[in-house]
Amino acid sequence: MRKKTTIYDIAKELNITASTVSRALNDNPKIRKATRELVQRTALEMNYEQNKVALALKSGKSNNVGVIVPRIDNNFFSSVIRGIEEELYPKGYHVIICQTHDLDDLEVNNIHSLLNVQVDGILMSISNAELEKNESFNKLIKNKKTPLIFFDRKIDIDGISSVTIDDFKAGYDTTQHLINQGCKRIAHLSNNRLFEIYKNRYLGYKQALIDNGLNFDEDLVIETESKVIEGRKSTSLLLDLEIPPDAIFSSSDFVALGAFQEIKSRGLKIPEDICIAGFSNEPFTRFMEFTTITTINQFPIEMGRIAAQVFLEEVNITNVKNKKNKNVVLTPELIIRKSSSKPFIPIKS
Template structure:
């Protein structure tokens, strides 16, 4: 029914060559004004649409960029992607989504697939930072495809990154708990091979030390980012000789679980026990007992990553710029830790 209209069809109709049509459509100054107008009018009337694939093949640029995340149905990653899409759309780029489900092999496959698909850049949040196998990453770099890490990054030369200052995030959350009068603060940490969790932990530790409090290993519990894990952690913590009176959790979900378990045990929040989480998930502010949390400004992170990509893509290919953007975390103080103001 609708045959594809190409520049050859236009050329034939006007008794000129495809080259002239192409030039006319691209506003090449060497084309006579009358010809240009004729071509433009004819193209419109024939409902011509440029075939981007042909253009991509010729130019070597697909105008697609790939985004790799552990999973898309998390508020954080979805917001980052939103930021990326909004920033790149005006520049004519389309965003291709890939998920790793925290599987390093999936991550590798995604990288190869995206390069195969000739994307013009890859923005990603790394899944397994500890994995020594950086083959796929170097493969990307060899192809001179800009690679940008956001949130979770890996230390690879030539790769830019956009992260938040997780150390500071851990620090201000912990400092806040101290300021609220908490004397013994526990920490629910995440996978320490990931810099984000490591730094949140280090920020927590430093805040304790800077404020004359002692740091003890047994108050740090490694948890998965899940409600159940938070409950279990509280159970463990309350068995300690000296029970803590506050928790700084590197995950909002674990913080929620902790709160649920504390309530179960009739421990009053924030009076007897304060809790702060990390990520500022939407639910933290919806709760009746709203949860204090560190915001990571995911939308801004996405936009910034996109901007870094745009900078890289314009540069001469031979120059490797390595830009490290670090965004500031922001503590949202809510009921779960507001003794003074409530």
């Protein structure tokens, strides 16, 4: 195995002290420019690699940032990560990505792992709606040395910043659109409403019905996982009701796709018989062969960039007592497509 080059090897090669080599490699202005350039050139020729862990211990900064997401195999989270990277890479940071797969224990383990490698901050979308009850997580919060920023899925904790969209408005606007299309019996396929984002989408849906004088029927609300197969199962239950819905608003595009498949399998027409609206603007929603799907744009790249900007602001605060949490709320965009655009039928005179 090839021996790693050390600063002592470079010092011996140049006949200078190891301390001079160390300072030159770190661009110390006390070392003459010519000496710094010579040392750095020699280090490159000798394939010297600095010990980043040692540098982190010495400087208190690793230039690594941890990002924790439930999964990266959907467009939303991968786009948020892209936004984070685009903002942090030019600033000299490296991004370490962790997935939780919606497992509580793995989420806590990821946090511990990132802290053990001394990341300068953690940006995360939570998988456990009751994470604040976890003892290990609370130790992280009390520490306050490592900035923590929530995005999308968050918990309201004093001193912790977040970047989200206005989920209530998204739910309200989508439901209002369906009502404007003449729909009167609108179902909602939700997710776990212990999560604030799903709760707010549900509340926006409910408020739109109330404001328009429509009956709110709890039988038309089903909590389901964000999977295509679960969308089919839930839609099957809705279509088997004595009076089935004439529209479905889903908190997930994947669930909306399952609803789409189930409705089509029963020979019903979209949107003539039943309208569909999803959430998150996954790529497939605009590339459906016959009927594109109405959805909500959450601006994930922008969300990632802003979350990274909030981190950069916090990491530069020297006195943690002066730190104030920053809650950024983005405005969602309703993208209306064929799945909820009923054809105009003129009234015969």
